[in-house]
Amino acid sequence: xxxxxxxxxxxxxxxxxxxxxxxxxxxxxxxxxxxxxxxxxxxxxxxxxxxxxxxxxxxxxxxxxxxxxxxxxxxxxxxxxxxxxxxxxxxxxxxxxxxxxxxxxxxxxxxxxxxxxxxxxxxxxxxxxxxxxxxxxxxxxxxxxxxxxxxxxxxxxxxxxxxxxxxxxxxxxxxxxxxxxxxxxxxxxxxxxxxxxxxxxxxxxxxxxxxxxxxxxxxx
Numbered sequence: 306x307x308x309x310x311x312x313x314x315x316x317x318x319x320x321x322x323x324x325x326x327x328x329x330x331x332x333x334x335x336x337x338x339x340x341x342x343x344x345x346x347x348x349x350x351x352x353x354x355x356x357x358x359x360x361x362x363x364x365x366x367x368x369x370x371x372x373x374x375x376x377x378x379x380x381x382x383x384x385x386x387x388x389x390x391x392x393x394x395x396x397x398x399x400x401x402x403x404x405x406x407x408x409x410x411x412x413x414x415x416x417x418x419x420x421x422x423x424x425x426x427x428x429x430x431x432x433x434x435x436x437x438x439x440x441x442x443x444x445x446x447x448x449x450x451x452x453x454x455x456x457x458x459x460x461x462x463x464x465x466x467x468x469x470x471x472x473x474x475x476x477x478x479x480x481x482x483x484x485x486x487x488x489x490x491x492x493x494x495x496x497x498x499x500x501x502x503x504x505x506x507x508x509x510x511x512x513x514x515x516x517x518x519x520x521x522x523x524x525x
Contacts, residue, residue, distance in 0.1 A: 307354075310334040310376055310383045312363060312420050313390035314346055317488060318439060321496035322387055325504050327354040334376035334383075336361050336369070355380070363390045364411030366419045373423035382427025385507055387437045388417045388461075394453050406453055413457025417464055421472075421479075428477050435510045436472075437503050438465040438481035445483075458483075462520070469519035478510040478517050486525040493525035 309326055311319045314335035323333055331354035335343050343358040350356055357379055361372035377383060392409040421436060428434030440462050447455020465481035472479055482502055486493035502523055509517050 307331040308334075308380055308382060308384045309354075309387070310336070310373065310385070310420075310424065311387045311389055312336045312361075312369065312373075312416065313388065313439075314343060314358075315389070316346060316349065317496045318499045319387065319389050320346060320350060321500035322437075322503050323350050323353050325497070325500040326385065326507065330354060332357065332380035334359070334373075334380065336363075336372045336376075338362060362412070363416035363419075364408055364413075366416075369416055369419045370423050373420055377424070377427060382431060383424040383434065385435045385437065386420060386424050387439070387503065388420055389439045390416055391439070391441065392453060392457060393451055395450055396452075398449060398452055401452060406456065409453035410457055410460060413454070414460035414464060417461060417468075421468060425472075425477070429475055432476040433510060434477045435507050436465075436468065436477065436479040437506060438462075438479070439499075440465070440481045440483040442483060442485035466520060469517075473514055473517065478506070478514075478519075480506045480509075480517070480519050480521060482506075482521045482523050484523050486523075494523060499523065 314337045333354045333356050335358040340360040347356045347358050359372040361368040392413045441458040443455040444458035444462050469479035488494050
């Protein structure tokens with residue numbers, strides 16, 4: 306049985322990943338800010354295992370930790386964590402308030418550390434686990450109209466990279482995918498392509514650590 310937990314759950318990459326990785330009997334945890342979004346997604350994913358959901362703020366360590374711990378208490382240790390949070394704030398640089406930049410960075414990047422710390426005890430006990438991190442080409446080419454997204458994704462990739470190096474000896478495979486294009490059914494990269502790559506990375510975890518990928522690019 307697979308225990309999959311998604312932080313930043315939504316109808317695109319998250320839903321495609323659930324459909325790709327799970328089957329009947331698996332446990333899927335969905336975490337996002339709005340419970341209405343989670344309810345719709347859970348209904349859409351009916352048949353993809355046992356679905357649990359919990360609203361939480363990714364940028365609030367106490368809120369996110371409580372949601373992750375609820376999933377662990379209900380279903381057991383997490384096998385695969387997908388951190389899929391992005392904050393697309395549209396604001397001109399002269400108008401970007403420092404507190405908004407901090408809030409977006411907290412949700413888009415710092416929350417990864419919160420989530421990893423919360424699932425790590427179970428992964429350590431088993432000596433195995435996969436952490437998947439959704440990155441973006443904005444880390445390299447930030448948009449002036451959405452500056453905080455570039456900051457988030459640059460920090461997120463750096464954090465995932467150091468997590469990958471630090472946790473590999475404990476059997477935890479951390480991998481971030483830099484998506485270099487727009488994602489959508491009618492966009493440059495479909496959600497199913499992202500999900501297929503995530504499935505490859507999950508499969509890698511069972512193989513030799515020297516073959517694990519931690520920084521992966523996905524281009525149109």
